[in-house]
Amino acid sequence: MNPLKTLKFQIAAALALLIILFSCVFSLSIMSMDEQRRYNILLNLTSRLEHSARNLVSLGVSYAMHAPEDDQAYQRDIKLYYQGIKDQTDLITEITNGFMYEKFSPSLTDMEETFQPDLNLDPAVHLAVRAVEDAWAEFQSQLDEALGKDPTMPRLNKAAMFISSKHQPLTESIDALRAQIQRLGDARLEQINALYWALLITGLIITAGIFSWFFITVLRPLKNAVLGFHKVSRGDFGHQVPVTGNNEISWLTSSFNQLSSRLNTLFRLIEKIQQGSDVEDTLCFVAEQLPDLLPLDWIGALFVSADRSAINFEHSFFDGNHERGHSRHFKLKGTILEHALDSGEPIHIPDMLHTAKQNPRFQFLNHLVKKGLRDAIFLPITEQSLVPGVLAFATRTPDSYTPEHLELLTNIANLVTHSFGKTVKLVEHGRLAAVGEFASGITHEIRNPLSTITMALDYLRNSELHGSAAKRANLAHQEAIRVERLLEEILLYAKPMTLELQPLDLRGLLSEFLELDTEPAALGQQKSMLYADEKTYTIQADADRLKQVILNLARNASDAAPDGSEISWRLSDDPETRTVRLQITNGGEAIPSEQLARLFDPFFTTKPHGTGLGLGIVKKIVEAHGGEIKIESDSTTGTTVTLQIPMA
Known part of the structure; x- marks a missing residue:
């Protein structure tokens, strides 16, 4: 200067x-x-x-x-x-x-x-x-x-x-x-x-010359800059102010134009991401627009596998061109990618060649180095996405990403990841919708022949069969009934949730359920106790759906708790968040952490004859009511299921 x-x-x-x-x-x-x-x-x-x-x-x-x-x-x-x-x-x-x-x-x-x-x-x-x-x-x-x-x-x-x-x-x-x-x-x-x-x-x-110079060099450019600020503040993010001279005001105007251009690019990017429903299309737009904000030769999207053992490399763009046939799986545990996902913060590797040589187990990092890339930033997509993932930005030149670029990415990280996570959610919802449609169709196709098989088995059971033939007929009939129940649960899990909401006293519903003991099999040999203040806990709910949630949770607690132990049902409310909280606690062995993270996954079960859809259906019903559910387990207090449902 x-x-x-x-x-x-x-x-x-x-x-x-x-x-x-x-x-x-x-x-x-x-x-x-x-x-x-x-x-x-x-x-x-x-x-x-x-x-x-x-x-x-x-x-x-x-x-x-x-x-x-x-x-x-x-x-x-x-x-x-x-x-x-x-x-x-x-x-x-x-x-x-x-x-x-x-x-x-x-x-x-x-x-x-x-x-x-x-x-x-x-x-x-x-x-x-x-x-x-x-x-x-x-x-x-x-x-x-x-x-x-x-x-x-x-x-x-x-x-x-x-x-x-x-x-x-x-x-x-x-x-x-x-x-x-x-x-x-x-x-x-x-x-x-x-x-x-x-x-x-x-x-x-x-003096007149100096004032003229001051007007031309300072006041007029400053006026143009102020008008530009007003236009950008009103939403014209692409507005550019004419740059005249070579002084602080021109430098300020240049910085403002750069900021305006970045804002315009950023908002177009977010608008595109929010409207997108395809990860590849969205990533393509990011690859085209982000080079206006920071150096970028390569960009890729990676998503964590269901068991969190690996991270899947799905889409990438190199020099603006989509890389075909590069879908691969990389080890996640103990890598920089796992650290980025756990911290939720962008991670910058200014010289990947040096880092990769020191850490051969970093498979994805070595993959980028083989492509000739040297400097990279990993932006985690965690809370905003149904499927945790990482957006990776890389360039061929080491130390290309300056503190300004890192600050820029840090500032827009939440916006970008939230918007990209929304795209991932849209894709995931699309996949779930497709799965639901397929499940509904296949369930209907299976139920017809299954009904015929069940009727045939009933006929055989009522016939005069002897010995092993009668046992086989009874066993087949039980399995047919189990398959039919499984199909009903699949259909319930896959179908869109419709509710008939009305004001409901949750304490009254729980008291009736526990006192009438309408489902002995659900409560087993344990003693269930309700702990709640003598007041009304009113929520907007579908009574039948909520009874299904309570019954399922009661069965699970009974299966896990030792005979003769107590299953506590604690009810409270939070005026600040305007929610009603229900906690069901049972003793017994703690659930391993690797199983605890997958309890709501469809078809995952630890029971010999379970379908693996019960807790998934419970979560779907609770979330349809606008609530949340979580499960905690340790060897001291046992397992606690917590439901939070908005007040009426």
Whole structure:
């Protein structure tokens, strides 16, 4: 960044220029005042010189007109006129010497210091001073000669006649000096005034230029930037502000345009992802749009297998082209991908070649290295998706992803993963819908021949069969009944859930179920106890569906709990979340963690004759009511099933 191009430097330079200009004007004003003062002092001195010469002439003329008639009058005139003549000649001599030596004592100027004017710069003034000096020297010598050498008996009459007749050259020279000093002062002041106005006009022109520059360079681009901010704030995320100049505002505008472009790309990306129903199509759009935000040579989507032992590499795009025939399975446990899924945070590997060499077990990382990729970011898709997965971004150049790119991905991670997770949910729901439709069709197809088989087995059982034939017929009939029940559960699991909701007191429903003991097989040999406050826990529910949930959970608790133990049913409510909580706890052995994670998976069961659909159906019914279900198990407290259902 060139500091000369920064607004900070340019504005500082402009202000410095203005300060210099106006300092010059101020200094010139001070100088002109000082010049004026100097010439005023010189004019005052010439005025005093002129006034002293006139006083001297006046004394001479006055004495000539009033010459003394006796000795007593003469003595009086010596004290009066002679002393006056001496005073004036001394003053004229002092002032003349001051002009000659360009040094005036404080007694002449009323200043604290000696006044030293510079008169050698002007020849006319210098000549006028010399003329005064010469005229005064000649006048003074002739005056002294006329007065005589005896100061006690000066010849005042002769001196008066001399002064009256010979003063003209002196007074003319003094007048000429005054005129020259006046002319020089006026000329210098005119020069200073001209320079003053020139500087002032120059300062005004430069000031106007600086304000014009400031308007063009700062105010107008800033106005355009503000208008751009307003447009983006109103939703025009693709708006671009014209970039002019090369300073902080242009850099700010460029950053704003980059931000606007990124926002536009991001929102188009999210809109596309939210509308998409196909992972491949969505990933293709990401591969096309994301290079505007960060370096990207390769992008891929991986999803965790059902048993979490592996991660499946389903779709990828290399240099914008879809890679065909690259579906593979990679080990998940103990890898960077598992760490990303567990932490829920993006993970950056700036040099995969080095990391892969140190960790040969990182199969997916080695797979990317073989493709020539070096820098990668792994973005987990966990809570937002029915199927946990990872979005992987990679480029060929090591250390390509800067902290800015990581910060950008971190900031948009939740949006991207949430939107992508929604796409995955759409795909998963599509798959489930297809499975449900297939299950409904196959169930109906199987039930017809199964009914025929069941009727045949009933006929055989009612016939007179003996020995092993009767046992085989009974066994076949039991298996047919089990298959029919399985088909009913499959159909219930696969069909869309429809509810007939109405206000329902959950405590009353549980009390009735546990007290009437309508299903002894469900409660077994354990003692069931309901713990709840004496109040109404009202929810919006389908009573038949909810009874099915309670019956299924009661059977499971009875199967798991030891005989004679207690099965507790605890009911409470949470006013803050406006939910009703039901906890069913039974003793017995803890459920292993690997089984606990799969209890709601269809067809997964730990019972010898279970269908593996009971808990799946329970979860489907609970979620259809807007609730949640979870199962916790440990060796201390046993197994606890927790249901949370919104209040009515």
